[in-house]
Amino acid sequence: MTTAARFAPSPSGELHVGNLRTAILAWLFARSTGRRFLLRVEDLDRARAGAEAEQLRDLAAIGVSWDGGVVRQTDRKPLYEAAIQRLTDAGRSYECFCTRREIQEAPSAPHAPQGAYPGTCRNLGDTERAARRAIRPAALRLRADVAEATVHDVLHGSFTGAVDDFVLRRNDGVTAYNLAVVVDDAAQGIDQVVRGDDLLPSTPRQAYLASLLDIPVPEYAHVPLVLNADGARLAKRDGAVTLADLAAAGVTVDRVRDALLASLGLPPGPLEQALAVFDPAALPREAWVWPGMGARDA
Ligand code: GLU
16 A cells, blocks of 8 residues: 655745745655655635745755645545535534634533534524524534544644534535545545644544544644744744745755754755654754844855
């Protein structure tokens, strides 16, 4: 059986050095374990025209190569709908008419984890549902029968987190990320997921959903993020943080790559050299603060 890993950027803008560092790590984990490495464009939401091409260009420039063509989530609606149908047939979904505000203002269920959907629409009767449908379109939620789940992560060990009645399909018809990611990873034969540790809290939901769909849970490695000088997650507004901005400031791609590799305790040069000595156990476990780079650092 072939095994595969992936990088799955959202094409909302150019990749910044934090995204590129995660991509390098995903590539190193994949290649060091003999896996194929696939690229999936998560364009269901927040897609900006032109961003995908820029992201692919920058990944290639930094040395991250992928196998086969690029998969786009907007081409895969039938696959998501088939999974939703399966859950619905098994009594595992329900329509939800709540606005964001109603959810915030609803009293939370006893013992429910913070931020969990309070279950307002879980047991609506047919008449009530029909009345609400006439007012606004429904989102579709998972009918979960657990409140938490545990996953294993290569870097974090055992991690237990909340599972609630999360959204499968939004009320504008767009497939929700948690459903799409599980269905796509399964359809692409992905058995290793390396991504930023901001997604660790969503992982128990995804693993639970995978179990409902009889999908094997992949190996997870949630890697530390890159932060700005204030300790917040790095963002485009933090100055020259994309390859294009850095190039304009006189910093070559190779220097950016080498700085990212150094931050991981890995040798400079083409990624193959880092691959030769890559050891997940030796990776830093803390977030890395982006020091900034300019021509003067040459
Ligand atoms: N598209 C997500 C992001 O760019 C990544 C999702 C994933 O790797 O599962 O944050």
